[in-house]
Amino acid sequence: MARAWVRDGLQGASRISFPLHSIRSKERKMRNGILIKLLLPVAALLCGVQPGWAEDILIGHVSGYTGPVSKDANDLHLGAKIFFDNVNEKGGYEGRKFRIVTADDKYNPAETLRLVGAMIGKASALLPTTGSAGLLSVIKSGILDRASLPIVGAVPSPISSRVLQRNIFHFRAGDRDQITALTRQLVTVGYRDICIVMSENPFGLQAGDLAEKALAGHGAKADCKPIFKIAPSTDFSGVIAALKSHPQQAIIVFAPPKAVVETVVAIRQAGVRSPVYTLSYTDHQMLIDALGQRNAAGIGIVQVMPNLNKTILPLIRSFQDDYEKFGGTTQPPTYFNLEGYVSARLIYEAIRKSKDASAEGVRRGLEQMQNIDLGGFLLSFSPDNHTGSRFVDLSVITSSGRLIY
Incomplete structure (x- = not known):
C-alpha cells in the first residue's frame, strides 16, 4: 500500500525530479517518528514514569x-x-518543578549504600540522611568520590563523618560542637558526677567518648557509662543497674531519638530522678507524649536550629506560613520539619547560584554560598568547608510543654 501510494503520488507530480529511494527513506522516517510518538506514553507507563516528569x-x-x-x-x-510545594506553586525553577523521590533504607547501612548508589545520575541532590552507620557506609564505600550527588544534611553528624567529603554538606552543628556546649554548661552549673548512657552504634559510642573527654577537660568525671543494644524490645536492665549503683548529678543519653525516649521512660519508671540531657536529634514532643508534661519537664535538649517560636526571624516566619499552607496536618511543626525545609531551601538557592539544576550544579552552587543569611540563620560554605553552621543553644522543656532557650 505504501509503495502504491508513493507511485501514485509521483504520477501526479511529474515535474518533481528526485530518486525513489529518497522518498522511501523519508517515508520510513515519517512512519518511525509517528510510531515512536505513539509508543512513548506506553513505555513511560510501563516504566512507572508519567509524561512530563522527565523535566x-x-x-x-x-x-x-x-x-x-x-x-x-x-x-x-x-x-x-x-518548601518545594511553595516554589512549585510559583512556577518552580525556570518552569521546572521539584519532585522528591523517597527510598526507605529501613535503617540498614547496606540498604543506605545501595539506594544512594541508585540515586546517582538521577537525582540532583539528596535530603538529609538518618542514621550514622548508613552515612558512614556511604563514605567508606567511596561511591560519592567518583560522582556528583550532594547530600545536603546528615542526622546525626558523628565526628567521623565531618572530615571534608566532596559531596556531603552539613548545615547543622556536629556532635562535637553540641557535646562541647552541653558539657560546658553542666560543669558551669556545678555538676561533676555525670552518667553517660549510650546506644551501641557508631553515633552513641563516638558521642559517649567525646563527652567523657570533654568532661575530663573540665575536671568532671563519668564513672557510669552503661551501653545498651537497640532492639524491638530493648533491655534497659543494665542501664538501670548502673544508674542505681553510681550516684550521679545528671544523665546524658546518646542514642537515636526513639531510643532516647525509651531510655528516659525506663529511667523514670525505675525511680531515677536525676536531670536528663540529650542532643538535638530528639523531638521534645515525643518525650512529652511518652512521659507526660510533668515528667518531661526539666529535660534538657541541645538545639542546632533557630527557635521555632521565634517568628520575628524571617526564616521561621516563612517556614510557619508554608507549614500551615502546605503541611496538611494539625500536628505542630518539629525541628526535623525545619531541617528538611532548610535542606530544600539550600538546594534551591544552590541551583539559583550556579544556574544549573544538575547534581554537579547543586554541588558547585553550595560551595559558592559563603556568608549567607537564610533569615536569622547564618551559614557559610566553600570548597574547603562543607560545615555551614556551628550554631548551638540549650533548651529545656517547661511544665507547660514548651521549650525555653
Missing part, C-alpha cells in the same frame, strides 16, 4: 522510613516538601 528536578531522600528513625525521616520529608 522535573528530582530530589532524593534515602532514609529510614520504617524502623527506629521513621518519625525523623517523615518529618524531614514533610519539611522539604512544603
Whole structure:
C-alpha cells in the first residue's frame, strides 16, 4: 500500500525530479517518528514514569522510613516538601518543578549504600540522611568520590563523618560542637558526677567518648557509662543497674531519638530522678507524649536550629506560613520539619547560584554560598568547608510543654 501510494503520488507530480529511494527513506522516517510518538506514553507507563516528569528536578531522600528513625525521616520529608510545594506553586525553577523521590533504607547501612548508589545520575541532590552507620557506609564505600550527588544534611553528624567529603554538606552543628556546649554548661552549673548512657552504634559510642573527654577537660568525671543494644524490645536492665549503683548529678543519653525516649521512660519508671540531657536529634514532643508534661519537664535538649517560636526571624516566619499552607496536618511543626525545609531551601538557592539544576550544579552552587543569611540563620560554605553552621543553644522543656532557650 505504501509503495502504491508513493507511485501514485509521483504520477501526479511529474515535474518533481528526485530518486525513489529518497522518498522511501523519508517515508520510513515519517512512519518511525509517528510510531515512536505513539509508543512513548506506553513505555513511560510501563516504566512507572508519567509524561512530563522527565523535566522535573528530582530530589532524593534515602532514609529510614520504617524502623527506629521513621518519625525523623517523615518529618524531614514533610519539611522539604512544603518548601518545594511553595516554589512549585510559583512556577518552580525556570518552569521546572521539584519532585522528591523517597527510598526507605529501613535503617540498614547496606540498604543506605545501595539506594544512594541508585540515586546517582538521577537525582540532583539528596535530603538529609538518618542514621550514622548508613552515612558512614556511604563514605567508606567511596561511591560519592567518583560522582556528583550532594547530600545536603546528615542526622546525626558523628565526628567521623565531618572530615571534608566532596559531596556531603552539613548545615547543622556536629556532635562535637553540641557535646562541647552541653558539657560546658553542666560543669558551669556545678555538676561533676555525670552518667553517660549510650546506644551501641557508631553515633552513641563516638558521642559517649567525646563527652567523657570533654568532661575530663573540665575536671568532671563519668564513672557510669552503661551501653545498651537497640532492639524491638530493648533491655534497659543494665542501664538501670548502673544508674542505681553510681550516684550521679545528671544523665546524658546518646542514642537515636526513639531510643532516647525509651531510655528516659525506663529511667523514670525505675525511680531515677536525676536531670536528663540529650542532643538535638530528639523531638521534645515525643518525650512529652511518652512521659507526660510533668515528667518531661526539666529535660534538657541541645538545639542546632533557630527557635521555632521565634517568628520575628524571617526564616521561621516563612517556614510557619508554608507549614500551615502546605503541611496538611494539625500536628505542630518539629525541628526535623525545619531541617528538611532548610535542606530544600539550600538546594534551591544552590541551583539559583550556579544556574544549573544538575547534581554537579547543586554541588558547585553550595560551595559558592559563603556568608549567607537564610533569615536569622547564618551559614557559610566553600570548597574547603562543607560545615555551614556551628550554631548551638540549650533548651529545656517547661511544665507547660514548651521549650525555653
